[in-house]
Structures are given as C-alpha cells and as structure tokens.
Amino acid sequence: MKITLKNLTKKFPSRNKKVREDVIAVNDFNFEIPDGKLIGLLGPSGCGKSTALNLLCGLQKPTSGQILFGEDDVTDLPAENRGVGMVFQNYALYPHLTVKKNIMFPLENLRGKDKLSKEVMEAKALEAAKLVQIDELMDRKPSELSGGQQQRVAIARALVKMPRVLLLDEPLSNLDARLRLQTREEIRRIQKETGITTIFVTHDQEEAMSISDIIVVMETGRIQQIGKPQEVYDNPVNLFVAKFLGTPPINVFSGRIENGSLFIGTDKILNVKSADGTSLADQPVTIGIRPEGFVLSDDGALTLNLTEVEVMGRDITVVSTHPESQNVEIRSIISSENHVEITGDTVKFAIKPHKVHIFSVETGQRIEFTAE
Amino acid sequence: MDNRNNKAWLYLLPAILFLGCFMVYPLIDVFIYSFEEGYNSASQTYFGVGLYNYSYVLHDPYFLQAVKNTFILVIFTVPVSTGLALLISVGLNSIRPLKELYQTVYFLPYVTNTLAVGLVFMILFKKTPYSDGLINLILNIFGMAPVDFIDGPYWAKMFVLCFYTVWVVMPFKILILTSALASVKQDYYNAARIDGTSRMRMFTRITLPMISPSLFYLIITGFIGAFKAYSDAVALFGTDLNAAEMNTIVGYVYDMLYGNSGGYPSYASAAAIILFAIVLTITCINLLISKKHVHYS
Numbered sequence: 001m002k003i004t005l006k007n008l009t010k011k012f013p014s015r016n017k018k019v020r021e022d023v024i025a026v027n028d029f030n031f032e033i034p035d036g037k038l039i040g041l042l043g044p045s046g047c048g049k050s051t052a053l054n055l056l057c058g059l060q061k062p063t064s065g066q067i068l069f070g071e072d073d074v075t076d077l078p079a080e081n082r083g084v085g086m087v088f089q090n091y092a093l094y095p096h097l098t099v100k101k102n103i104m105f106p107l108e109n110l111r112g113k114d115k116l117s118k119e120v121m122e123a124k125a126l127e128a129a130k131l132v133q134i135d136e137l138m139d140r141k142p143s144e145l146s147g148g149q150q151q152r153v154a155i156a157r158a159l160v161k162m163p164r165v166l167l168l169d170e171p172l173s174n175l176d177a178r179l180r181l182q183t184r185e186e187i188r189r190i191q192k193e194t195g196i197t198t199i200f201v202t203h204d205q206e207e208a209m210s211i212s213d214i215i216v217v218m219e220t221g222r223i224q225q226i227g228k229p230q231e232v233y234d235n236p237v238n239l240f241v242a243k244f245l246g247t248p249p250i251n252v253f254s255g256r257i258e259n260g261s262l263f264i265g266t267d268k269i270l271n272v273k274s275a276d277g278t279s280l281a282d283q284p285v286t287i288g289i290r291p292e293g294f295v296l297s298d299d300g301a302l303t304l305n306l307t308e309v310e311v312m313g314r315d316i317t318v319v320s321t322h323p324e325s326q327n328v329e330i331r332s333i334i335s336s337e338n339h340v341e342i343t344g345d346t347v348k349f350a351i352k353p354h355k356v357h358i359f360s361v362e363t364g365q366r367i368e369f370t371a372e
Numbered sequence: 373m374d375n376r377n378n379k380a381w382l383y384l385l386p387a388i389l390f391l392g393c394f395m396v397y398p399l400i401d402v403f404i405y406s407f408e409e410g411y412n413s414a415s416q417t418y419f420g421v422g423l424y425n426y427s428y429v430l431h432d433p434y435f436l437q438a439v440k441n442t443f444i445l446v447i448f449t450v451p452v453s454t455g456l457a458l459l460i461s462v463g464l465n466s467i468r469p470l471k472e473l474y475q476t477v478y479f480l481p482y483v484t485n486t487l488a489v490g491l492v493f494m495i496l497f498k499k500t501p502y503s504d505g506l507i508n509l510i511l512n513i514f515g516m517a518p519v520d521f522i523d524g525p526y527w528a529k530m531f532v533l534c535f536y537t538v539w540v541v542m543p544f545k546i547l548i549l550t551s552a553l554a555s556v557k558q559d560y561y562n563a564a565r566i567d568g569t570s571r572m573r574m575f576t577r578i579t580l581p582m583i584s585p586s587l588f589y590l591i592i593t594g595f596i597g598a599f600k601a602y603s604d605a606v607a608l609f610g611t612d613l614n615a616a617e618m619n620t621i622v623g624y625v626y627d628m629l630y631g632n633s634g635g636y637p638s639y640a641s642a643a644a645i646i647l648f649a650i651v652l653t654i655t656c657i658n659l660l661i662s663k664k665h666v667h668y669s
Contacts, residue, residue, distance in 0.1 A: 059562055080568035092559035096581040096667035105577075106567035161567070 001069050001164040001197050003033040003056070008065035010051050025051040027221035029065065033199065033214070038191045040208030040229075041201045043218035044244070049201045050169060052218070056199065057084045057167050069164055082165075085158030085196075089170040091150045093142040099153050100138040103128055106161045128160040131190060148179045155187070159194065166191070168200035172207055184211050205245050209233065217241050234354075239364040242288045242357055248317070248333070250357075252326040255287040262287065262358065265324045267302050269351050272358070275368040285367065286326075286359040293355025294318070294332035296340055300348035304330055309342050316340075320347060405641035418638075425642035434614050435643060438624040441605075444530060445537060445620065446598040453538040454590055457545035462575070464546070465553040475550060482543035490607020493536050497521035522609065529609065529618055537604050541597065545590050552586035553579065584666045592658050599651050602626065621647045 008029035011022040025048040033039050041049045054060040056067065058079030066075050074082050085106075093102050103125040107116055116124070129135040132152040142150055151171065158166055171187060172180045188211040191198045202208050208215050209229040217224045217232065217240075225237045236242035242250050255264040260279045262270045264287060274280050294302075296318075304320035307329060318332045332349065334340075353371035360367055405411060406426070410419040429435050464474055481489065496506045499520035508518035519525070521532045556579060564574050580587070602622040605613055613619035614627065621643060628640035 057566055059565065079562075079565045082566075084566060086563065086566045088559050088563060090557075090559060092557070092563040094560060094578060094581075096584075105564075105569075109568045109570070109573065111570075157563075157567075 002035045003165060003197060003199075004066075004068040005029045005031055005033075006066040006068070008052075008055060008067060009063050010048075010055055010060065011063045024048075024221045026055060026062070029223060031216070031223065031226055033197060036195045036197055037213040038188065038211060039197075039199045040212030040215040041199060041218065042205055042208040042215050042244070043203065045203055046220075047218045048221040049203075049218050053086075053167050053169055053199065053201050056165070057086050058082045083161075083163055084165045084167055085161065085163035086167045087151075087154045087158050087169065087171055089173060091142075091154040091174075093150055093153055093157070095142050098139050098141055099129070099134065099145070100125055102142065102153055103156050103160050106157060110161075124160055125156075128156040131159065131193065132156045132186070147175050148183055151175065151183060152186075155190065159190070159196070163196060166194075166196045166198040168198065170202055171200055172202070172204070180207070187211060206247060209245065217244060219244075235366075236357060237366055239286055239288065239359040239366075242359070242366075246290060248291050248331040249327070250288040250290050251330045251332070253287045253289070253322065254284070254324045254326060256282070256284045257358075258282050262356075264302060264322070269301050270353055270356065271372040272369040273372060275370055277370075280367070280369060284361050286361055286364070288357040288359065289351060290355040291317075291331050291333045293352040294334060294349040295352060296334055296342070297348060297350040300350040302349045302351060303346050304332075304349065306342065306345060306347045311336065316342075318342060318347060402641045402644055405638055406645045408638055411638040425638045426646070429639055429642045429646065432639075434619060434627075435621075435624050437614075437617060438619040438621050441530070441533075441618060442599060442601065442620045445534060445601055446595060448534045449537045449541065449598050450591065450594040452534075453541050454545060454587070454594060456538065457542050457549055457590070458587070460542075461546050461549035461553055462579075464550050475546075478546050479543045481540060482547070486540060486603050487607045489540065490536065490604065493532065493539075494522055494608060497532050499524070523616075526617055529616065532608060533605060533618060536608060537598065537601060540604060541594065545594070548586050548590055549583065552583040556582045581667045585668055588658075588662045588666045592655060595654050595658065596651055599647065599654070621650075 008026055009024065010026040011024050014021055014023055027048075029052065041052060043049050051060065055062050058074070058077060058081075062075065066073060068074065069082070094105065097105065100122070104121050107121045107124060110116055126135060126138070129138060132155050134149060134152045134156065137145060137149060137153075142153065145153065151174070155168075155171075168187070172183055175183055184207055187198075187200070200208075200212075212229055214226060215229050215232055216226050219240050225232050225241050227235075232241065233245050236245065239252070243252065253264045255262060255269075257263075257272065257280050259282065260271055260273065261268050262272050262285075269287070272280055302322075304318075304322050307319045307321060310317040310319060314336065315333050316336045318334060320330045320332070321328075322330060356371075358367045358369055359365065407421050407423070408418040409422055409424045412418070460478060464471060464478070467474070497508075498505050499508055499518055499522070504512070504518045505521075507521065511518060519528045521528045523529075560578050560582070561574060564578055569577070600622050601620050605618050605620055605623060609616040609618045611631075613623045619627070625640045625643045625647070628636045628643060
C-alpha cells in the first residue's frame with residue numbers, strides 16, 4: 001500500500017499560558033512512501049516522530065493536511081477503520097490473555113460478513129505466530145515471556161489481520177543490545193516475507209540505517225531529509241543530518257574558505273571549487289569530516305594533537321584534539337592492517353575529499369563543492 | 373540458626389501479644405461461651421456444656437427474622453452498590469471537565485456520619501400526621517399512594533434500609549474503582565482501538581479483567597460488611613429493632629448482650645459464631661469463584 005502525506009501538520013496548544021504559541025509537532029509533511037518498503041522515521045526525542053506515527057494510525061487527528069493510503073483519503077477515518085497494525089513501544093500485550101488469545105484478539109473484533117469461525121481464527125493466529133517463530137509459546141501469558149518474545153507476540157498480533165500498513169513505535173528500545181541486533185533483522189525478514197508497507201520510528205540512527213529501504217530524518221517537527229540510508233549518509237543536506245547519522249559521529253570544525261582553499265586554523269586542507277566549476281566566495285564555514293575520511297600521512301595537511309590510540313582489532317581509532325574542533329575530541333578510524341606505530345604529541349592526516357562536507361555557518365545548509 | 377529464630381520471635385512479639393490478647397483470646401472465649409449452658413455473668417457460673425445455646429438461637433423467631441433481614445440486605449446491596457459504583461466510576465473516568473469536583477462530591481458520603489445521614493433519610497422517608505415526607509410527595513406526583521417507609525409495611529422498611537446501605541457504601545467503592553480504572557494503561561485501549569474493538573468489548577475484555585482484583589476485593593469486603601450491618605438499621609429505625617422487624621444478626625447479638633432482654637452472653641456468642649460460620653462459608657465460595665475470574669498481574 002502506497003502512503004501519501006500532503007501538507008500534514010499537527011499542532012498542540014501550548015501548556016505555557018504566557019507563551020500562547022502552539023507547539024508544532026509535525027510541520028508540513030509532504031512525502032510519498034512507496035508500496036512494500038520499510039521506512040525508518042528517525043530523529044532525536046521530541047522531534048515529532050511518534051506524533052507522525054499516531055497521525056498515520058489515526059489515534060490523533062491532524063490539524064491540517066491529508067493522509068492517503070493508496071488512493072483512499074483516510075485523514076478523517078477513525079483508527080479502527082484504517083486497517084493498520086501497530087506495535088507499541090511497550091508492546092501493550094493484554095496481560096490477562098494467553099499469547100494465542102492476544103494474537104486472536106484483532107480477529108475476534110471482526111463482525112458481520114468478515115466474521116471468522118473459531119477454527120479459521122486459530123489457524124490464522126498460528127500462521128502469524130509461526131511467522132515470528134513463537135508458535136511454541138501459544139499458551140503462555142505475556143508475563144512468562146522474555147522481552148524479545150513479547151516483542152514477537154506484539155508483531156504477530158499486529159500482522160494477524162493482514163494490515164494494509166504496519167507501524168512500529170520504537171520497536172527495539174526495550175531490548176538488550178544483542179537482542180536488538182537479532183530482532184531488527186527479524187523485522188526486516190518479516191517485512192520482506194509479508195511485503196506490507198512498514199514504518200518504524202526510532203531515535204537510533206544505526207537501527208534505522210541498517211534495515212530501512214528509506215529513512216526520513218526529522219528535527220523539531222520538520223523533515224530534514226528523505227532518502228536511501230547510504231545516500232543520506234553520503235550527501236547530508238545540512239549539518240544536523242550530518243551530525244545525526246554515523247557512529248562515531250562526524251568531526252566538526254570551524255574553518256574558512258580563502259582564495260579557493262579550505263582552511264582549518266592554519267592548515268590548508270583542500271583546494272575547493274563550487275560544483276559548477278566557479279570559485280567559492282571567501283567565507284567562514286563549518287567543516288564536517290567523517291571518521292573514515294582520515295588517512296595517516298607524514299606530509300598530511302591536517303595536524304592534530306594526539307590524545308590516545310584505541311585499538312579495536314579490525315581498525316584503530318585515533319583520538320585527538322584541535323583548537324578549531326567543535327567536538328570535544330576528534331575520532332578518526334584507520335585500518336589496522338598497516339601496523340603503524342603512532343607516537344608523539346601530534347599526528348598528521350591527509351583527508352579524503354569525498355568524506356568532507358562544508359556547511360554554511362549561518363544556515364547550516366551544505367555547500368556543494370568539488371575538490372581539485 | 374537458633375539465634376536468628378529467637379530474634380525473629382522477638383520482633384514478632386509485640387504483634388503477637390496484641391493480636392493474642394485482643395483477637396485470638398476473645399475469639400476462643402466467644403467460642404467457649406457459646407457452648408456453656410445457662411452461663412451467669414454475675415456469678416460466672418454455668419450448668420453444663422452442650423449445644424443448647426445454638427438450639428435456642430436457631431429457634432428464636434427474632435434471630436430467624438434477623439437472619440432473613442441480613443440475607444435480603446446482602447443479596448440486594450452488594451450487587452447493586454458494586455454495579456452502580458462501577459457505572460459511576462466508568463462515567464467519572466471518561467469525563468474530563470470538573471472530574472475532580474465530581475470525584476469529591478461522590479466521596480462526600482464517606483466522610484459523613486452514619487447517624488446523621490440516617491436522620492436525613494428518616495426525614496426524607498418518614499410519614500407523620502403533619503407531613504408525608506419528601507419521597508411521598510414525589511410518589512404523589514406520579515399518582516401513588518403515600519407509604520410510611522419508617523413505620524409502615526415490611527417491604528417499605530426493607531427498601532429504605534437497602535437504599536440507605538447502598539448509598540453509604542458506594543463512595544468507598546467508587547474511590548477504589550476510579551483509581552483502579554485510572555491505572556489501566558491507555559496503551560491497551562489504543563491497541564484495541566487500532567484493532568477495531570468495539571467499546572463494549574473493550575470494557576468486557578480489557579477493563580473488567582484489568583480491574584478485577586479491585587472489584588473482587590470490593591465484593592468480598594462488601595459481603596462481609598453487609599453481613600455485619602447494624603448501625604444502619606439503628607440510624608433509621610431506632611434501637612428497638614426487633615419491634616420494627618428490622619433487626620440484623622449483629623443487632624441480635626447486641627440485644628442479647630445489652631438490649632432490653634440483655635444479659636445472655638451465651639446466646640450472643642452462639643449467634644456470633646453462627647454469623648462467623650456464614651461469613652466464612654460465603655467468603656470461601658467467593659474465593660473459589662474468583663480463582664477463575666480474577667487476573668492478578
């Protein structure tokens with residue numbers, strides 16, 4: 001099911017009586033979610049992503065704008081008639097019902113011509129349970145299940161009525177680190193098997209990047225960027241997106257463009273031109289360099305004050321500082337294959353041009369450039 | 373190990389002393405009294421041991437009347453008060469404006485003195501040569517003949533007693549149920565809504581099971597409280613309940629101890645033990661039924 005959002009806006013009245021300004025949780029959303037994809041709605045807490053999900057499932061009404069499932073306008077359709085499945089952050093499994101009864105619950109709501117016989121319901125419940133691999137646990141109560149198993153039951157309950165859209169609210173946040181890795185692959189597998197358009201909300205960029213077909217990065221109610229995870233990572237539209245994606249995070253420096261060259265302090269990093277070949281005006285800029293954009297080099301352009309070297313086995317993280325750095329410490333990841341000894345007070349790096357992003361100091365928007 | 377045991381007993385000592393003195397000992401004493409025939413409290417003597425006290429009490433028409441009254445009271449007031457309290461709590465829980473005000477209003481009867489409320493009820497229901505009372509005035513509007521609810525026919529008096537009991541016990545039930553309802557997480561309702569659950573089904577399949585421990589608690593204490601009713605009847609019909617045909621089991625016990633015909637602790641004890649047996653039986657039945665229907669999280 002294709003989902004289209006048109007000028008979707010949700011305002012909440014301000015609690016603060018002195019400031020009568022509304023809180024805009026979702027600000028003018030316009031985008032189209034293609035059929036059968038897995039979409040990650042990503043942003044820091046309080047950015048409005050859960051509100052966006054509530055608008056999609058119908059628990060909240062938008063202030064303005066439209067939501068279309070396929071060609072149907074569902075904006076004014078109440079939640080119960082939208083045919084969406086939702087997995088809540090705390091799963092919301094009915095504690096007094098067994099796993100089987102929990103999964104059958106949505107089916108038992110069907111009335112009139114859709115009413116199912118008990119056998120059909122049980123068969124469907126079993127099918128959904130098999131899909132998430134909990135068919136052994138059908139007679140347990142939710143309190144007798146682990147967090148990961150509860151999560152699966154919640155997914156099975158959301159899937160059993162074959163929803164047009166599946167929504168997941170922070171599906172992995174209540175799981176421990178190992179289970180999180182396993183479950184996110186599970187979600188990916190289930191989504192692929194069923195082909196149901198799935199939207200999930202998360203504040204964990206790694207989670208979103210790893211399994212989404214498309215990620216939507218949000219901040220304070222506004223969509224910052226939509227795209228395939230790798231594209232968004234490689235071409236962030238602004239400083240917020242660049243900072244939000246990637247672990248360790250991007251290293252940010254205060255720098256400047258001077259006579260067609262990019263400077264951090266006194267170090268001249270690159271010669272830059274604008275994308276269309278003309279020279280870029282002299283101006284102060286914010287420079288972001290991805291941790292993997294550093295190459296150890298004795299005649300490297302950027303000199304950093306070495307703090308320590310962390311050996312991770314697969315690679316080495318060089319931790320250092322620089323007076324112009326906006327991060328407390330600069331983390332650069334280099335391959336451990338060269339067996340380099342890093343000693344002394346300073347370390348010199350050459351910079352990979354395609355791992356460098358330049359942002360306007362005023363607007364935070366990315367300035368396109370080509371390196372010479 | 374021994375040392376630790378001794379310490380544990382030491383900690384328990386105050387509670388054991390108090391409970392032993394004021395609960396266990398009197399209970400045993402009452403049990404013994406109930407078998408002592410012809411006990412005289414002045415001389416502290418008795419003729420023999422046997423079941424005569426029970427036989428006397430069970431053949432006493434006043435006691436049988438009290439048992440009948442008590443059972444009618446229990447059978448009507450417990451379901452009606454619990455059901456009404458549930459309805460009102462659900463209503464209170466689903467309104468937003470002035471919720472606190474309503475909750476306070478519904479709780480007011482709880483902090484009001486029973487006897488004072490009884491007086492008000494008497495004025496409302498009583499028919500005197502000078503006035504028919506407010507309730508009778510209302511009945512009059514609907515073309516019904518005035519009834520003396522306080523000194524009139526049995527059914528009218530019973531009605532007032534039940535009405536009054538329901539009114540008095542409701543606030544506490546509403547208090548317990550509103551807090552139980554408020555503790556049911558909104559997520560369950562959201563999940564149910566998305567799955568297209570009707571309001572009725574949400575109530576029977578989610579709300580009721582979730583608040584069943586509180587509901588069950590109210591039913592058990594409601595039964596016990598109604599079986600032990602006494603002051604309500606006094607507030608409405610005065611102290612000579614036997615004459616008013618409105619006595620309760622506890623009222624009978626009291627009369628046997630201190631009433632006009634008082635001075636019979638053995639009969640009082642036997643009646644008290646019979647009441648104890650009834651309450652115990654009913655509570656056990658309740659517990660058995662609840663095992664199937666109450667969901668403790």
